[in-house]
Amino acid sequence: MEETTGVECGLPDIAGCTVDELRALPGSVLAVALERLQTEAAQSHDDEYTSWQASA
Amino acid sequence: MTTNTPAGRRAPDPPAVDVAALLDEGWRPVPLRQFVLKTRSRCNLACDYCIIYEHGDRTWRRQPRAMSPATLRRTAERIAEHARRHGLRQVRVVLHGGEPLLAGPEGVAEAVHTVRETVREAGAETEFTVQTNGTLLDTRMLDTLAEHRVRVGVSVDGDREAHDAHRRTRGGRGSYDDVLAGLRLLSGSYPQLYAGLLCTVDAGRDPVAVYESLLATRPPLIDFLLPHGHWGAPPPAPAGTYGRWLAAVFDRWADAPRKETSVRILDELLHTVLGGHSRLDWVGVTSSVSVFIEADGSVHQNDTLRTGPDGASDSGFDVFRNSFDEVLLHPGFAARQAGERALSEQCLRCPELSVCGGGEYGHRYRPGSGYRAPTVYCTDLLLLIGHIRRRLAPTAAPT
Numbered sequence: 001m002e003e004t005t006g007v008e009c010g011l012p013d014i015a016g017c018t019v020d021e022l023r024a025l026p027g028s029v030l031a032v033a034l035e036r037l038q039t040e041a042a043q044s045h046d047d048e049y050t051s052w053q054a055s056a
Numbered sequence: 057m058t059t060n061t062p063a064g065r066r067a068p069d070p071p072a073v074d075v076a077a078l079l080d081e082g083w084r085p086v087p088l089r090q091f092v093l094k095t096r097s098r099c100n101l102a103c104d105y106c107i108i109y110e111h112g113d114r115t116w117r118r119q120p121r122a123m124s125p126a127t128l129r130r131t132a133e134r135i136a137e138h139a140r141r142h143g144l145r146q147v148r149v150v151l152h153g154g155e156p157l158l159a160g161p162e163g164v165a166e167a168v169h170t171v172r173e174t175v176r177e178a179g180a181e182t183e184f185t186v187q188t189n190g191t192l193l194d195t196r197m198l199d200t201l202a203e204h205r206v207r208v209g210v211s212v213d214g215d216r217e218a219h220d221a222h223r224r225t226r227g228g229r230g231s232y233d234d235v236l237a238g239l240r241l242l243s244g245s246y247p248q249l250y251a252g253l254l255c256t257v258d259a260g261r262d263p264v265a266v267y268e269s270l271l272a273t274r275p276p277l278i279d280f281l282l283p284h285g286h287w288g289a290p291p292p293a294p295a296g297t298y299g300r301w302l303a304a305v306f307d308r309w310a311d312a313p314r315k316e317t318s319v320r321i322l323d324e325l326l327h328t329v330l331g332g333h334s335r336l337d338w339v340g341v342t343s344s345v346s347v348f349i350e351a352d353g354s355v356h357q358n359d360t361l362r363t364g365p366d367g368a369s370d371s372g373f374d375v376f377r378n379s380f381d382e383v384l385l386h387p388g389f390a391a392r393q394a395g396e397r398a399l400s401e402q403c404l405r406c407p408e409l410s411v412c413g414g415g416e417y418g419h420r421y422r423p424g425s426g427y428r429a430p431t432v433y434c435t436d437l438l439l440l441i442g443h444i445r446r447r448l449a450p451t452a453a454p455t
Binding site: 028 | 312330331332
């Protein structure tokens with residue numbers, strides 16, 4: 001399996017479809033959900049707004 | 057036990073969190089990023105379920121009809137101060153009410169200009185949205201909103217019958233025709249401004265018919281809102297009804313060959329069930345970064361608290377005396393950023409905690425004990441999440 005995001009490894013099937021089958025249904029709710037997961041997994045989850053000032 | 061004060065307003069219930077203890081444990085708030093400005097406190101409609109005027113909270117009676125230029129300027133300065141202090145590159149401002157478009161094109165333009173330029177001096181850009189009932193969306197207004205890059209969310213409750221059952225003028229006339237005229241203009245001539253639709257669920261209506269009626273103007277997003285309530289003022293329909301209603305919408309939405317629109321609650325639940333991070337503060341265990349500023353400059357937590365005791369959403373802070381950093385240490389704001397530390401024992405034992413997150417904060421309220429309770433929509437959310445999980449489960453291979 002080519003995927004390395006770590007997300008798809010936990011999602012071998014969604015609604016009875018394999019990841020490859022979902023890719024064959026571009027634009028469906030489930031395929032879009034999968035794309036969002038992949039995008040999120042590829043990004044940092046660090047909050048860019050964490051500079052809390054303790055003196056405030 | 058009565059907790060009414062001499063002024064007739066209920067004393068605060070126990071806070072959901074102890075902020076000093078949280079800080080001792082190492083918890084730190086994250087900065088606010090969404091500022092909801094009540095630029096108008098009155099409305100030209102009289103919807104029967106309105107959270108501002110038709111529930112226990114009477115804040116609107118104590119408000120000026122409009123946010124004054126001085127209050128607007130001070131609010132903008134506070135947002136800029138917050139952005140500068142935390143190095144925010146972007147903030148979101150929602151013009152809200154009442155009906156914010158009662159300010160007219162000039163009033164809206166002035167508000168946007170004041171905030172945008174003041175915040176820009178702090179090195180941050182401002183994204184604007186206006187949440188409107190849609191009755192005042194004419195060409196002149198939309199030209200102004202386009203000029204100032206203000207996106208538009210419109211409240212619509214389905215087809216004419218569903219919408220006019222609740223969203224009426226003070227004289228009792230349905231508002232559907234006026235809203236649809238504005239929506240057609242928005243979606244047809246200003247599609248770049250169209251942010252989406254807000255639909256309050258009436259469980260007595262057919263869910264698929266409501267969903268399909270909302271597709272007519274091709275909204276990029278539909279936000280189904282559960283009627284606001286809590287354990288002392290439960291929703292109109294029995295527990296479970298709303299979960300089944302949204303499950304029916306899920307099936308219709310997810311079975312379309314191509315995704316027709318984003319349905320916010322379903323998108324976030326689906327994403328969270330699949331292991332992703334929710335962007336919605338009432339799905340998943342999240343940190344809310346939203347704050348409400350009333351027309352008089354007082355700082356409030358969230359409109360969803362308005363079904364509770366009068367003044368429950370009021371933080372006691374205002375933009376003239378207090379910074380938003382001070383606001384973040386208010387127990388109500390801290391509770392929304394404290395994650396599991398603000399949840400009830402029942403929620404902490406729930407196997408769906410990571411998806412549900414305890415539900416909308418205002419829906420957790422139990423008179424006498426406060427906000428450390430499961431949401432009054434607990435049964436509904438568990439039903440809906442279970443439905444989504446079953447739909448996602450791999451089907452058995454044919455034998």
